[in-house]
Amino acid sequence: xxxxxxxTRARLRRFYDTAVAAAxxxxxxxxxxPDPPEAGEGRLVIFAIGKAAAAMAAVAEDHYDRHWPGTHIxxxxxxxYGHARPTRHVEVVEAAHPVPxxxxxxxxxxxxxxxxxxxxxxxxxxxxxxxxxxxTALPIPGIKLADEKKLTRALLASGLxxxxxxxxxxHISRIKGGRLAEAMHPARSVTLAISDVAGDDPSTIAxxxxxxxxxxxxxxxxxxxxxxADLDPHIRAAIEAAPETPKPGAEFFLHATYKRVASGSxxxxxxxxxARSEGYExxxxxxxxxxxxxxxxxxxxxxxxxxxxxxxxxxxISGGEAGVTFGEGAVRGKGGPNQExxxxxMLALKGTPGVAALAGDTDGIDGGSGADDDPAGAFVLPxxxxxxxxxxLDLLTALERHDSxxxxxxxxxxxxxxxxxxxxxxxxxxxxxxxxxxxxxPS
Numbered sequence: 278x279x280x281x282x283x284x285t286r287a288r289l290r291r292f293y294d295t296a297v298a299a300a301x302x303x304x305x306x307x308x309x310x311p312d313p314p315e316a317g318e319g320r321l322v323i324f325a326i327g328k329a330a331a332a333m334a335a336v337a338e339d340h341y342d343r344h345w346p347g348t349h350i351x352x353x354x355x356x357x358y359g360h361a362r363p364t365r366h367v368e369v370v371e372a373a374h375p376v377p378x379x380x381x382x383x384x385x386x387x388x389x390x391x392x393x394x395x396x397x398x399x400x401x402x403x404x405x406x407x408x409x410x411x412x413t414a415l416p417i418p419g420i421k422l423a424d425e426k427k428l429t430r431a432l433l434a435s436g437l438x439x440x441x442x443x444x445x446x447x448h449i450s451r452i453k454g455g456r457l458a459e460a461m462h463p464a465r466s467v468t469l470a471i472s473d474v475a476g477d478d479p480s481t482i483a484x485x486x487x488x489x490x491x492x493x494x495x496x497x498x499x500x501x502x503x504x505x506a507d508l509d510p511h512i513r514a515a516i517e518a519a520p521e522t523p524k525p526g527a528e529f530f531l532h533a534t535y536k537r538v539a540s541g542s543x544x545x546x547x548x549x550x551x552a553r554s555e556g557y558e559x560x561x562x563x564x565x566x567x568x569x570x571x572x573x574x575x576x577x578x579x580x581x582x583x584x585x586x587x588x589x590x591x592x593x594i595s596g597g598e599a600g601v602t603f604g605e606g607a608v609r610g611k612g613g614p615n616q617e618x619x620x621x622x623m624l625a626l627k628g629t630p631g632v633a634a635l636a637g638d639t640d641g642i643d644g645g646s647g648a649d650d651d652p653a654g655a656f657v658l659p660x661x662x663x664x665x666x667x668x669x670l671d672l673l674t675a676l677e678r679h680d681s682x683x684x685x686x687x688x689x690x691x692x693x694x695x696x697x698x699x700x701x702x703x704x705x706x707x708x709x710x711x712x713x714x715x716x717x718x719p720s
Contacts, residue, residue, distance in 0.1 A: 286656055286658070289708070292551060292635065293706070295548055296639065296701075297697050299546070301699050302335075303336050305471065306469065306538055309538045310340050313350075314398060319398030320351060320395075321348055321399075322395060322399055322402070322464075323354070324388060325337075325352065325354035325405075326356075326403070326405055326483055327409040328360050328406055328408035328640045328696070329700055330355055330360070330404060330406060333404040334367040334404060350366040353367060353370060353384065353388060353391065354404075355372060355384045355412050356370070357371065357373075358373065359696055360696045373411070373412075375429065375433055376426050376429050376433075377412070377413075378426075381412045381413065381414040382415060385413045385414055386415060389415065389460055393460050397463045398464075399465075400466075401464050401465070402467055404469055405468060405487075406471040406483070407473025407640065408483070410484040413452045413484075415452045416451070416515075417449055417451055417515055417519045418518075419511060419512075419518060419519075420449050427506075427508065429446075431508065432446075432504070438567055440474070443474075443485075444492040444497050447484045447490055448519070449497075450484065453485065454485055454486070454522035455523035456486065458486065458488070458529060459523050459527070461533070462529035462532060464532065468488070468534065470537050471538060471539045472537050472540035473598075473640075473700045475597050475702075477542075479537070487533050490522035490523060491524075492522070494519075501516070539699070539701060541596035541704075544704060545594050545595070545704075552592035552594065552706075557590055558590060560593045561595070562593065563597070565596075566595050567598055568600065570599035571620075571621035574621035577595070578622055580593055580707075581632055584709045585631070589709065590710060592706060595706075596702060597703055599703055610681070611683050612679065612680060613643035613654075614638075614644065615637050615644075615703055616643055616654060616685055616691075617679060618705065619634065619635075619657050619681065620655070620681035622636070627662060628660070628661070630659050632657075633708050634708065635704075635706050636655060636705045637703070637705075638702065638703055639703070640697055641653045641695055644682065650695075652692055653692045653693065653697075654692040655682075655690055655691055656690040656692060665684065670687055
C-alpha cells in the first residue's frame, strides 16, 4: 500500500475517533450528575444499562468519590459481553446483545428487585445507553425467554425502524416502557442517557424504562402481526392480556427526571469542526438518517457526483441508523449495516478518484459477535475497486449475499477499533478531495 493510501486511512480514522470521543462518558456525563442524598439520609443506587453502562458507572463513581467522599454507592451495570470496565462500588454484569440470553434475564430480575427495595430517601441514578433493550430480558407472564429471543431475531431481520422494534419490545417486557420507574416509586430517580436513536426519543432509548410510554398495545400488536414470521400465537395472547405500559400523567413519574447527555448530533458537530480545520466544506446530513444501507449509499454517491461537478472539496457527514432487510431465505454472510453501506457506496462510486469514505458504528461493533476483534465498519478507498478486481472478488454477489465483511477483510479495509464504551449509532464521512478532470471539448 502507498503512503497516500495510508494517509487517507489515517485521515478517515481521525474523523471517526473525533466523533466517538464527543460521546464518551468521561466527557459528556460529569456535568449532569446530580448531587447525592445527604449523608446518612439515603443511598445512591446506580442502575446502568447498555453498551456504555460500565463506563458510565465508572465515571459516576469517580465523580462522587472525588466530590462527595464517603457517599454510599451501590448498584449494577448491565452491559454487553466485552464491554466491562473496572468499578469499585457497582457490580458489572455482562450479557448478550442483540439477542438476549439467560445472563441478561437473571440480571434484569435483580435490577427490578433493587428498584423495589428503594426507599423514599434513596436516589436511583439510571445511566442508559444503546443496547439496553436487548440486555434487559424480563418478559411479561405468558412469554418465555425463548419466545423473546425468537421474536428479537424476527424484528432484527425485518428492517423495521428502531422505534417500531422497541415498541414491541416494551409491550412484552416487565422492565421497559416506564415499568422500571414504576418499580422505583417512591424513590426519586434521575435518568441520564446517551442516545443511540434517530430523534433522541426518550421512550425509545433502551426502550424507555424510566419514562412514560407513548406507544399503545394496539400498535405493538399491529407490528407483531406485520412481521409475518412463524411466531407462536401465545405471544399475541400474552400482550393482549397484559396491562398497558405506564403513560404520561402517572403519579410516579413526578419523582422521575430524565436528561439526554450525548447523542449523534454532538458527534457530527465535532467531526464537522475537524473537517473545516482541514480545509473542507461540510455537508452535515443529520444524525436521524434511517433507511436501507445500500439505498442510503446510492443517495450519498449522488451527492458526491454533484460536489465533484461543482469542483467542491467537501466532507459529507451523517449519522443515524442504517438497516439491512433480509428477505425470506436470504443468505447472510459476514458484516453489519455499516459494512453493507460501505460496499454499496464502493460500487456506486466505481473507483471515482479523489473520494474516500468511512462508515462505522460508534460502539465499535458492526454486525459482530461482541468480541474485541469484531469490525466497527469499513473504509472505502479510491483504489478499492481495482484491488478487488485483482483479488478476484465478486462485489455485486457479495452485496446480494450480505457478505460485505468478507470482501473488506480480503482487502484489508475493515475498521477494527474494539469496544468504544459508548454508543451514538452510525457515523459516516465521505471526503471529496477534488473533482475529476474536465473532458476536452472536440476541436
